[in-house]
Amino acid sequence: MYTVSVRDHFMIAHSFRGETFGPAQKLHGATYVVDVAFVRPELDADGVVVDIGKASDTVKSILGALNFKNLDEVPEFAGRNTTTEFLAREIFDRTAAAIGRGELGENARGITLVRVTLHESHVAWASFEGAPGAASARR
Amino acid sequence: MYTVSVRDHFMIAHSFRGETFGPAQKLHGATYVVDVAFVRPELDADGVVVDIGKASDTVKSILGALNFKNLDEVPEFAGRNTTTEFLAREIFDRTAAAIGRGELGENARGITLVRVTLHESHVAWASFEGAPGAASARR
Amino acid sequence: MYTVSVRDHFMIAHSFRGETFGPAQKLHGATYVVDVAFVRPELDADGVVVDIGKASDTVKSILGALNFKNLDEVPEFAGRNTTTEFLAREIFDRTAAAIGRGELGENARGITLVRVTLHESHVAWASFEGAPGAASARR
Amino acid sequence: MYTVSVRDHFMIAHSFRGETFGPAQKLHGATYVVDVAFVRPELDADGVVVDIGKASDTVKSILGALNFKNLDEVPEFAGRNTTTEFLAREIFDRTAAAIGRGELGENARGITLVRVTLHESHVAWASFEGAPGAASARR
Amino acid sequence: MYTVSVRDHFMIAHSFRGETFGPAQKLHGATYVVDVAFVRPELDADGVVVDIGKASDTVKSILGALNFKNLDEVPEFAGRNTTTEFLAREIFDRTAAAIGRGELGENARGITLVRVTLHESHVAWASFEGAPGAASARR
Amino acid sequence: MYTVSVRDHFMIAHSFRGETFGPAQKLHGATYVVDVAFVRPELDADGVVVDIGKASDTVKSILGALNFKNLDEVPEFAGRNTTTEFLAREIFDRTAAAIGRGELGENARGITLVRVTLHESHVAWASFEGAPGAASARR
Numbered sequence: 001m002y003t004v005s006v007r008d009h010f011m012i013a014h015s016f017r018g019e020t021f022g023p024a025q026k027l028h029g030a031t032y033v034v035d036v037a038f039v040r041p042e043l044d045a046d047g048v049v050v051d052i053g054k055a056s057d058t059v060k061s062i063l064g065a066l067n068f069k070n071l072d073e074v075p076e077f078a079g080r081n082t083t084t085e086f087l088a089r090e091i092f093d094r095t096a097a098a099i100g101r102g103e104l105g106e107n108a109r110g111i112t113l114v115r116v117t118l119h120e121s122h123v124a125w126a127s128f129e130g131a132p133g134a135a136s137a138r139r
Numbered sequence: 140m141y142t143v144s145v146r147d148h149f150m151i152a153h154s155f156r157g158e159t160f161g162p163a164q165k166l167h168g169a170t171y172v173v174d175v176a177f178v179r180p181e182l183d184a185d186g187v188v189v190d191i192g193k194a195s196d197t198v199k200s201i202l203g204a205l206n207f208k209n210l211d212e213v214p215e216f217a218g219r220n221t222t223t224e225f226l227a228r229e230i231f232d233r234t235a236a237a238i239g240r241g242e243l244g245e246n247a248r249g250i251t252l253v254r255v256t257l258h259e260s261h262v263a264w265a266s267f268e269g270a271p272g273a274a275s276a277r278r
Numbered sequence: 279m280y281t282v283s284v285r286d287h288f289m290i291a292h293s294f295r296g297e298t299f300g301p302a303q304k305l306h307g308a309t310y311v312v313d314v315a316f317v318r319p320e321l322d323a324d325g326v327v328v329d330i331g332k333a334s335d336t337v338k339s340i341l342g343a344l345n346f347k348n349l350d351e352v353p354e355f356a357g358r359n360t361t362t363e364f365l366a367r368e369i370f371d372r373t374a375a376a377i378g379r380g381e382l383g384e385n386a387r388g389i390t391l392v393r394v395t396l397h398e399s400h401v402a403w404a405s406f407e408g409a410p411g412a413a414s415a416r417r
Numbered sequence: 418m419y420t421v422s423v424r425d426h427f428m429i430a431h432s433f434r435g436e437t438f439g440p441a442q443k444l445h446g447a448t449y450v451v452d453v454a455f456v457r458p459e460l461d462a463d464g465v466v467v468d469i470g471k472a473s474d475t476v477k478s479i480l481g482a483l484n485f486k487n488l489d490e491v492p493e494f495a496g497r498n499t500t501t502e503f504l505a506r507e508i509f510d511r512t513a514a515a516i517g518r519g520e521l522g523e524n525a526r527g528i529t530l531v532r533v534t535l536h537e538s539h540v541a542w543a544s545f546e547g548a549p550g551a552a553s554a555r556r
Numbered sequence: 557m558y559t560v561s562v563r564d565h566f567m568i569a570h571s572f573r574g575e576t577f578g579p580a581q582k583l584h585g586a587t588y589v590v591d592v593a594f595v596r597p598e599l600d601a602d603g604v605v606v607d608i609g610k611a612s613d614t615v616k617s618i619l620g621a622l623n624f625k626n627l628d629e630v631p632e633f634a635g636r637n638t639t640t641e642f643l644a645r646e647i648f649d650r651t652a653a654a655i656g657r658g659e660l661g662e663n664a665r666g667i668t669l670v671r672v673t674l675h676e677s678h679v680a681w682a683s684f685e686g687a688p689g690a691a692s693a694r695r
Numbered sequence: 696m697y698t699v700s701v702r703d704h705f706m707i708a709h710s711f712r713g714e715t716f717g718p719a720q721k722l723h724g725a726t727y728v729v730d731v732a733f734v735r736p737e738l739d740a741d742g743v744v745v746d747i748g749k750a751s752d753t754v755k756s757i758l759g760a761l762n763f764k765n766l767d768e769v770p771e772f773a774g775r776n777t778t779t780e781f782l783a784r785e786i787f788d789r790t791a792a793a794i795g796r797g798e799l800g801e802n803a804r805g806i807t808l809v810r811v812t813l814h815e816s817h818v819a820w821a822s823f824e825g826a827p828g829a830a831s832a833r834r
Contacts, residue, residue, distance in 0.1 A: 020190055046437050267419050
């Protein structure tokens with residue numbers, strides 16, 4: 001099984017609802033350093049998992065759409081707690097959809113698993129992983 | 140599949156028995172930087188894998204019970220080589236037991252896998268992973 | 279010359295004013311991983327630069343006063359751009375004041391330089407360094 | 418499931434063929450920081466996954482055979498793009514073969530999975546993982 | 557004293573002449589992860605050391621001119637050993653010249669020190685630091 | 696000003712005397728990841744700060760003399776608290792002496808500053824820096 005991972009980051013403001021979040025119920029923010037891993041059982045005809053240039057550009061574009069935002073005011077997140085776990089899933093879904101639309105190249109359809117990890121500090125991080133096909137179909 | 144990880148550390152002395160350990164048979168020590176990962180297929184009602192405050196406190200408490208100790212003198216490790224692998228398993232077992240006792244919250248019972256990684260230097264680390272339920276039942 | 283450094287972090291929301299800041303003029307946020315370095319020419323009577331427990335507690339307390347805040351609403355920052363550089367200086371000033379008040383122990387008065395570094399992502403960080411005495415006197 | 422990982426590095430020159438590689442079609446180079454993970458369900462009689470001294474020596478020897486080379490001139494790579502993914506697999510195969518030859522000790526035959534990760538920069542890395550037995554038999 | 561640092565990377569091939577370099581006399585290569593630090597005693601009118609967007613773009617442009625090259629074939633390096641130290645100085649000189657040409661903004665003329673660090677692996681790095689004005693004048 | 700740094704590590708047991716050390720008064724241990732930086736104003740005739748092979752070997756040898764030891768039983772440390780700061784100075788002194796004996800090559804006599812940093816965990820580190828000549832003469 002082969003994996004290729006790329007790293008980028010984005011910076012947002014948000015707040016959480018629910019006692020379990022304690023002081024994080026107040027408006028605060030985070031830098032998320034994001035690793036997106038692409039997994040497949042065999043390499044494509046070019047001998048790669050994915051065109052790393054296209055992969056980096058796609059991740060940059062997906063994170064760019066969230067960067068420098070107050071997530072409390074993003075309509076599609078209305079009523080949701082934008083926890084690190086939730087955002088990992090959201091970025092997974094957007095990456096899977098990009099694969100489905102062919103933005104990472106036709107060969108990228110051979111990718112069987114995508115794992116998105118968000119580092120919120122030097123002592124905490126979260127990830128979501130799944131098959132991109134199912135997520136892509138759902139959108 | 141969702142994962143949340145937290146990091147902390149502890150510092151101990153110990154020695155190993157067996158020729159395979161070479162100079163590590165002498166009393167020496169280590170800083171272990173510990174990552175504990177909590178894994179589950181779906182988020183709980185709060186939209187998280189685990190209450191990260193409770194998770195961090197539990198890990199700090201488990202590591203605190205080992206911190207600043209000479210493991211050669213800890214009765215429950217008598218006759219055992221406290222290798223990095225062994226300690227990863229030990230911390231896994233204690234984390235699983237804490238989940239079983241409800242210390243990470245009732246929702247934490249949805250956790251299906253725990254992975255404990257101990258970094259002993261910038262060039263070596265070890266981990267143990269398993270289902271917390273089985274380990275919890277065993278204790 | 280001896281140096282001891284400790285690391286902690288805080289998470290805030292803020293926005294900047296001025297065209298030079300581009301999209302960062304919008305409300306967003308950051309995780310700052312903070313390193314505070316204490317420097318002195320000779321060790322104290324205990325053979326240390328500073329009591330590392332007191333140093334860690336002081337840094338945690340200083341960062342705790344900023345953690346989970348929207349810096350745009352903090353009265354003492356009114357009219358200021360809370361850039362990474364600015365915050366490094368602010369935390370330096372607060373650390374210097376704590377040394378001046380004796381919170382890091384009497385021996386900590388031998389510290390001749392404090393350096394505060396804020397990592398805002400894996401690709402950008404900023405620091406401020408200076409003599410704590412002058413800063414302490416100014417407050 | 419237990420895992421032990423060791424880290425080392427090597428530095429090579431190479432070039433790629435195929436439009437997909439853009440400017441990397443020119444002769445350039447890379448430092449690869451390599452993590453080799455050894456995985457098994459139970460510890461051996463010494464309480465370890467693998468003799469970490471033997472594991473480190475084996476990895477150093479395998480990387481040493483590639484270090485300071487122009488991979489374009491290595492006969493066994495003729496006609497191949499020595500991508501990060503390809504090299505991860507190559508180092509996996511050589512590690513699996515070393516296990517098969519007993520170089521990591523007889524106990525190392527209990528290893529059920531080997532994962533080789535090559536970090537090519539602070540923002541990109543690739544890995545290959547598989548059962549060492551199959552790879553060993555193939556050589 | 558304030559410092560702002562940005563990180564980027566480049567990947568090159570090269571060889572060294574001289575017995576002291578041992579196997580590095582053969583054509584090989586390296587990934588250099590580069591940190592460029594900008595230092596000044598007081599912040600500019602915007603409350604920053606340097607416009608971090610301009611700083612990042614300048615560093616990317618300087619590294620881009622070296623990226624994916626065989627440094628043995630770069631005319632201006634003819635007859636020189638392109639050691640990590642040498643390259644740190646070269647990138648320093650180019651950064652200083654960019655400041656001198658005003659590419660980092662007029663305010664950047666207040667920068668009194670630039671430090672360039674090249675990480676060649678997880679266990680080795682080198683840097684050059686100096687006043688940008690002198691270097692800028694020399695070009 | 697040029698700097699070259701190399702990294703290695705050692706693992707020891709020790710205990711501290713004095714109330715200020717709290718639980719660290721008990722026998723415990725640490726992994727120290729050690730960075731040794733060599734600084735000089737101009738490169739030598741080979742275009743380097745120091746022969747990095749010799750530098751790495753010297754550091755490995757110095758750390759090897761401490762590795763896998765209980766520092767409480769090392770005669771030359773009798774009556775001393777082997778704090779991270781103290782050990783940074785000790786390794787500095789030994790490195791300076793090695794330079795003085797010519798073990799890093801004749802050219803290494805041009806080194807004007809040596810900085811030794813010991814990382815004891817992901818959240819704490821200490822360093823000592825000074826001119827190697829004075830330290831070398833003192834031994």
